[in-house]
Amino acid sequence: MYVAVKGGETAIENAHAWLAEERRGATDIDELSIVQIREQLGLAVNRVMAEGSLYDPDLAALAIKQSRGDLIEAIFLIRAYRTTLPRFGYSNPVKTDEMACDRRISATFKDAPGGQVLGPTFDYTHRLLDFKLAAEGEVPAAPTAQPRTEATPHITEFLKGEDIIQDEPASDTTPGDLTREPMELPSNRPLRLQSLTRGDEGFVLGMAYSTQRGYARNHAFVGELRIGKVAVEMDIPELGFAIDIGEIELTECETVNQFKGSKTEPPQFTRGYGLVFGQSERKSIAMALVDRALRWEELGEDNLGAPAQDEEFVLSHADNIQATGFLEHIKLPHYVDFQSELELVRKLRREAEERITPKEAAE
Amino acid sequence: MNEYNFAYLDEQTKRMIRRAILKGLAVPGYQVPFASREMPMPYGWGTGGVQVSAATLTPEDTFKVIDQGADDTTNAVSIRKFFENTAGVETTEETEKATVIQTRHRIPEAKLRKDQIIVYQVPIPEPLRFLEPRETETRKMHSLEEYGLMHVKLYEDISQHGAISTAYAYPVKVSDRYVMDPSPIPKFDNPKLEMDAIQLFGAGREQRIYAVPPHTKVVSLDFEDYPFEATKADHPCDLCGAEDSYLDEVIMDDAGNRMFVCSDTDYCRSRREAGHKGRLAEENAA
Numbered sequence: 001m002y003v004a005v006k007g008g009e010t011a012i013e014n015a016h017a018w019l020a021e022e023r024r025g026a027t028d029i030d031e032l033s034i035v036q037i038r039e040q041l042g043l044a045v046n047r048v049m050a051e052g053s054l055y056d057p058d059l060a061a062l063a064i065k066q067s068r069g070d071l072i073e074a075i076f077l078i079r080a081y082r083t084t085l086p087r088f089g090y091s092n093p094v095k096t097d098e099m100a101c102d103r104r105i106s107a108t109f110k111d112a113p114g115g116q117v118l119g120p121t122f123d124y125t126h127r128l129l130d131f132k133l134a135a136e137g138e139v140p141a142a143p144t145a146q147p148r149t150e151a152t153p154h155i156t157e158f159l160k161g162e163d164i165i166q167d168e169p170a171s172d173t174t175p176g177d178l179t180r181e182p183m184e185l186p187s188n189r190p191l192r193l194q195s196l197t198r199g200d201e202g203f204v205l206g207m208a209y210s211t212q213r214g215y216a217r218n219h220a221f222v223g224e225l226r227i228g229k230v231a232v233e234m235d236i237p238e239l240g241f242a243i244d245i246g247e248i249e250l251t252e253c254e255t256v257n258q259f260k261g262s263k264t265e266p267p268q269f270t271r272g273y274g275l276v277f278g279q280s281e282r283k284s285i286a287m288a289l290v291d292r293a294l295r296w297e298e299l300g301e302d303n304l305g306a307p308a309q310d311e312e313f314v315l316s317h318a319d320n321i322q323a324t325g326f327l328e329h330i331k332l333p334h335y336v337d338f339q340s341e342l343e344l345v346r347k348l349r350r351e352a353e354e355r356i357t358p359k360e361a362a363e
Numbered sequence: 364m365n366e367y368n369f370a371y372l373d374e375q376t377k378r379m380i381r382r383a384i385l386k387g388l389a390v391p392g393y394q395v396p397f398a399s400r401e402m403p404m405p406y407g408w409g410t411g412g413v414q415v416s417a418a419t420l421t422p423e424d425t426f427k428v429i430d431q432g433a434d435d436t437t438n439a440v441s442i443r444k445f446f447e448n449t450a451g452v453e454t455t456e457e458t459e460k461a462t463v464i465q466t467r468h469r470i471p472e473a474k475l476r477k478d479q480i481i482v483y484q485v486p487i488p489e490p491l492r493f494l495e496p497r498e499t500e501t502r503k504m505h506s507l508e509e510y511g512l513m514h515v516k517l518y519e520d521i522s523q524h525g526a527i528s529t530a531y532a533y534p535v536k537v538s539d540r541y542v543m544d545p546s547p548i549p550k551f552d553n554p555k556l557e558m559d560a561i562q563l564f565g566a567g568r569e570q571r572i573y574a575v576p577p578h579t580k581v582v583s584l585d586f587e588d589y590p591f592e593a594t595k596a597d598h599p600c601d602l603c604g605a606e607d608s609y610l611d612e613v614i615m616d617d618a619g620n621r622m623f624v625c626s627d628t629d630y631c632r633s634r635r636e637a638g639h640k641g642r643l644a645e646e647n648a649a
Contacts, residue, residue, distance in 0.1 A: 008440040079401040084367065182396035182570040185499050312497055322568045325406030326486070332408065332438050335611050336431045336468045336626055340530035340549035342612065343596055348524050355525075 023068045037061035046249075046278025047071055051320065052078030053179070053198045055248050055277055072200075072320050079321055083179070090174075092242055094230045096252050096275070098151045101228040103279075106155045108221045108256055114152035119227060120279075155224040156254050156271065165256065165269040166299075185312050192294055192315065196287045197276050199318030207308045207318075208286035211293045216306030220255035220272060220289050227251045227279050251276050253284040257292050260299055270299055290314060370417040370450040376400055380418035380572070384563055387574035392537030393505075394488050394571040402567065409442055409467060410567030412484035416446065416465045419480055419563065425453045427461035432469035432609065432626035439467070458629050468531075470552040472608045472630040475560035477577055483546040485566035488573065490534045490544040510542050513584065521589055533591075536582045537575055545581075551595045551609045556581040598623040603634035604641040 024031065038045055038061040048060040052075045060078060067073035103119025106112060118124075159165040175190030178198075183191065196204055211217060229249050233242040253274040259267040272292025274284035293308040307313055317323060368374065383397035402410040420426065426446055430439035434456040442465060443454050455461050458473045467484040475481060487493075491501045494512045504510070513534060520528045533550035537543045545556055546564060556562070562575040575581060585591035596610040601622040608630055610623040622643055625631035635644065 008435050008437045009444070012437060012440060076401075076405070080403040083401040084371075084373070086373075179398075181398050184396060312499060316498070321401065322406045325408060325410075326568055327407075328405060329407030329486070332467075333431045333436050334468070334547075336549055336609070337531040337547045339596065339610070339612055339626075340551070340594075343594055344526075344528060344530040347594075348526060348528065351525055 023066070032065055034058060034061045034065060037064050043279060044069075044071060046280050047201060047283075048074045048078055050277040050280050050283060051075045051198050051200065052082065054078050054082040072324050076321050076324075089234060091245070092233045092235065094232060094248070094250070096226070096230060096250065097154050097157075099226055099228040099230050099250070099252070100147070101152050101226050103227040104152055104224070105226075106222070106224045108223050109155060109158075112155055112158065114148065121281075152226070154254065156256070159223075159256070159269065163268075166271060168271065183315065185315070187311060187315060189291075189295070189298075192311065193273065193275070193287075193291060195315045195318055196274070196290055197283075199287075200320035200323065201280075201283045201286070203318050203320065203323075204286045204290055205282060207293075207314060208289035210306065211289055211308045216293050216296070216304045216309045218257050218289075218292055220257050220292060222285060223254045223256035223271070225251070225253045225281065225285065227281070249278050251278065251280045251284040253281075253288045255285075255288040255292060260301065270295070367449050369422070370420050370446065370452075371403075372400065372414065372417045376414075377418040380414055383572040384415065384418065384574060387563070387572050388561070388576050390541075391575050391579050392541030392543040392573060394566075394573045396570055397572050399567045399570040404441070404445070406568035407486060408438060409465070409484040411565030411569075411572070412465050412467070412482050412567075413442060413445070413565075414567060415482045415563050415565035415572060416463060417450075419463055419482065420446065420450055420452055422450070422452065424462045425455050425460055426450075427455050427458065427464045428466075429464065429469060429471070429627075429629075430467040431611070432471070433628040435628065456629050457633075458627075468547050468549075469609070469626060470548055470555045470558075472605075472625070472627045475558050477559040479560040481558075481560050481562050483548075483562065483564045485544065485546045485564045485569075485571070488544055488564065488566040488569050488571040490532075490542050505541060508540070510536075513542060517584060517586070521586070527585065527589060527591075530594075534584050536584060538579050538581075542584070543573065543575075543581075549595070549609060550583065550591070551593045553581075553583045553591070554593050596623050599641060600625045600631060600634075601641040601643040603631045603639045603644070605631070605634055605639070 038057045041064065044064055045057050045060045048063055048071055049055050049057065052060065052063070059081065060074065063074035063077040064071070066077060101114070101117060103121060104114055104117045106116065156165055160167065176188070178191055178194040227249070229247050231244045232246050232248055234245050235242045255272040257270045257272060259269050270292065272288035272295070274287030274291065276284040276287065290308055293306070294311055294314065296303060296309050303309055372380070380397060383395045386395045387393065399411065399414060402413055404410060404413065416426070426443070428434065428439045428443040430436040433439065446452055447454055458464065458471045462478065463480045463482065464471065465482045465484065470481070489498070489501050491504055491513060494516055495501050495504065504512070517527050520526065529550065531549045532544055532547040533553055535543050535545055535553060535556060545553060556575060557578070557580065559577050561577060564573045566572070583591040596612060598610060599606045600608060600610060602624050605625055608625045608627055611626045613622050613624060614620070615622055
């Protein structure tokens, strides 16, 4: 006898219980604490904050713990939480030229005011597994130097003096908000940058890499990459002036790209821009490359039909929460639509067979 | 879950969604962009429908959720539970008793009334999407009422297969103006799209809401010599004997024997309770 499948509710509850058990792992092993994740898996925390669009290392660490280290799942938890938070207002633009830099490098000048500061980078580590870490992770304190007290100027400012790089005029126009208004295409640069900074690191990296390999090639020099803390200021109407409401860590990348020129304009360097929460170097460089590729129209370049030049393509597919949701929804039941296709294919096959069968056989 | 507002979304967001719904009702079949929120369930799993339901529900409503026509499919269970927790509304499996019905892929068999609202979950709201991937292009095509591409597609189907080879999400023209995707319902359900109830469609990931007001003309696209046909498996339901309901095919054993059962579980149950019996109905089966 056939019994219709029932009991979805119990099955779901049991699945959740099992999941919780798997998340905890073997109970004779110490449980991870949120602070351990925040302090020792900092780059994962940064990625979750960047793509979750919420600067809160503790919540990001909690999300990583809850998601068993699945970062896209963690980003999803943060996004779903973020969307319920009330909006008190908007901060003033952060002043990255006043950043207290932990790292600041330029690939275009051997030295410049502020110097080259390597900071805590993997760059020159030899990628050899450090088996000592398997036993114990205690390290001696790193040497320190006097921190620079004066602000570190942007490298592009020096080029601007010579008028040899395209200017980015300041604007007081309030940019659109990707999270509050539906994306309408064609979009504009502020919205593109919002989309890229919260876009999937892998996707943005792949897009950027494609431009390096010749799909809308536009050779980029890393004019500057800086990582450090900036103050967040907000105007408080009751006070009539701006106050510091906190401090966030950012990675900023400015690329210096090929010059363009025309009969009327002398050749000039152009720029791409990346700005990401936390120490997120790969992401911010990739973002700058994709930003630059998407500016083809504004800078009077040809549309080469490359994916990274295609705003609609890039913006529609950069968000990993949208992508993973839609990808994984095909796990859901589709009995009904499948059934309708089944009937249709059977019917078409029947009709095709009738056509193929010799006429005389029917007579 | 008292830490969240009624039906989860804050009132500002609900107001924004209600505006989109009203605009959708005023321009039947037109896709209204809305600032879809991240919901605590994944995109593609009914976030559009959930947001529309959240903006539609009142504390007095009785809510029903179906997926594939059934109340007990896992995602329907999950969404029903979400609103039980966040809105505390009464829920039901009976189509009759529901005032708001959220659905994925089906329209209930029972005729809906004017005091009911049906909310469809929509994956890809753009009927022209698989003919033209660019939103900038398809919006232009809608505004110019430029639907030639769709007719060419249907014509190509006929020349290749001898029939229109779209079995679900079969495109319709609403109120003689907009071509609309009715969501992936089987084309068997298309004739029901002209109904007494309000029909709302929500696509969360794609940030679109659209609507069909009661008694609006909804025509499935076809050709005079190849008219639209609402098809289903050519069997009666093996449990309740219904000949007029959409059927799921179930594989019963290793020999590949099949049975056919109503996809609308509430319809099937109510018929069996009224004493109807199908080929494989057990004497005591409820």
